[in-house]
Amino acid sequence: MVADMGRAAVHDIAARLGMDPREVASRLVALSATGLPLLVGVECDPARLRAALAARPVYPPPQPYPAQFAGYAQPGPSGPHSVPSGPYPPPAPSNPFPAQTGPPSNPIPRPISTWGPPQTASWARGDQPPQDLTVPTTRTDRTNGETRTGAVGATLLTEGLEGERLAIQLVEVVDPADYLFTAAGYRLQEGERSVVVHTELTNRGGVPFQTLPDLYLVLVTPDGKTIQKAPVSLSSRPPYRIGVAPGETAGGHTVYVVPESTVITSVRWSPRPDEQSRTLTWTVEP
Incomplete structure (x- = not known):
């Protein structure tokens, strides 16, 4: 679906597949970490985001990304749905995700119809x-x-x-x-x-x-x-x-x-x- 759409918001993909947006985001990040030409981004209103953060409790800062994800922290095109056009970083030498021995417990359902080209x-x-x-x-x-x-x-x-x-x-x-x-x-x-x-x-x-x-x-x-x-x-x-x-x-x-x-x-x-x-x-x- 992402390949057909080219650029898509996580919540749009989730709505079309009938999935939880958090599950979709998790799977997209996992796919991008395997070396696929896929960039998962985020967009915000800076002023309102700072105001919202100021009104919430302060949490400890997140841990830094593991070394195998370092290549994805490079600056790229702006926007929440950007796809990089340059060379893609090589796959991580070690697979951070355990191998699956059986069929997926919650496979992504196939869309009913094939989507046509953008602008149609x-x-x-x-x-x-x-x-x-x-x-x-x-x-x-x-x-x-x-x-x-x-x-x-x-x-x-x-x-x-x-x-x-x-x-x-x-x-x-x-x-x-x-x-x-x-x-x-x-x-x-x-x-x-x-x-x-x-x-x-x-x-x-x-x-x-x-x-x-x-x-x-x-x-x-x-x-x-x-x-x-x-x-x-x-x-x-x-x-x-x-x-x-x-x-x-x-x-x-x-x-x-x-x-x-x-x-x-x-x-x-x-x-x-x-x-x-x-x-x-x-x-x-x-």
Whole structure:
């Protein structure tokens, strides 16, 4: 999947494979340590990161990397998804990872469909996720006095996995958004359309929200199926950045590519697909 995409965020790979982002990151780092031309990077907002660190307890500094990883600490291209273009360091003389004698206990599942080249709709398709982990919910509209359902324009209240107090507003649903999609340099295949969802997340508590706000923001069809976001961003409608500090509000635009005949009945947000008690749902009128 990484070879097909070229550049990808860990959370996007995890969402497509239905895996925990920490597991995906661990496997990517392990692969890069074997000498493969793979660079696992990270991106942050320096000012907000320093502010978040200043508000947290001080932990002992991490131990230095073993000698076999020293070759990967050289400066390289900036950005969270950069792939080095120069010669790659030779494999480590000793394998720091134990040999596996049997089949992997948790093999990475194969994606359902083959992704096409970048800048085409087949690369950005969001209507065929490898694994759909979200299921329709049958809960009441209110939990702990907080509204969990509403219409476009409504601000709904919920909590994050770490106890963050969140207020999320579905500002706008642009459907179709083909003109925005093509203006960014992408191409739709015949029989497809694009949808852009604009949301804003406010952190009302004192705990930083440390993940991508629209990581599990999905479209829902009349039969309860969900459509994952496409791994593209629009220059005219900026995407989310990772993390929202206490007291701050962040906005972002999420892009989807769906079959032209698909009907969207609602937009659903959840901190994790299996955490239904904190899910928010906005009804979308035809």
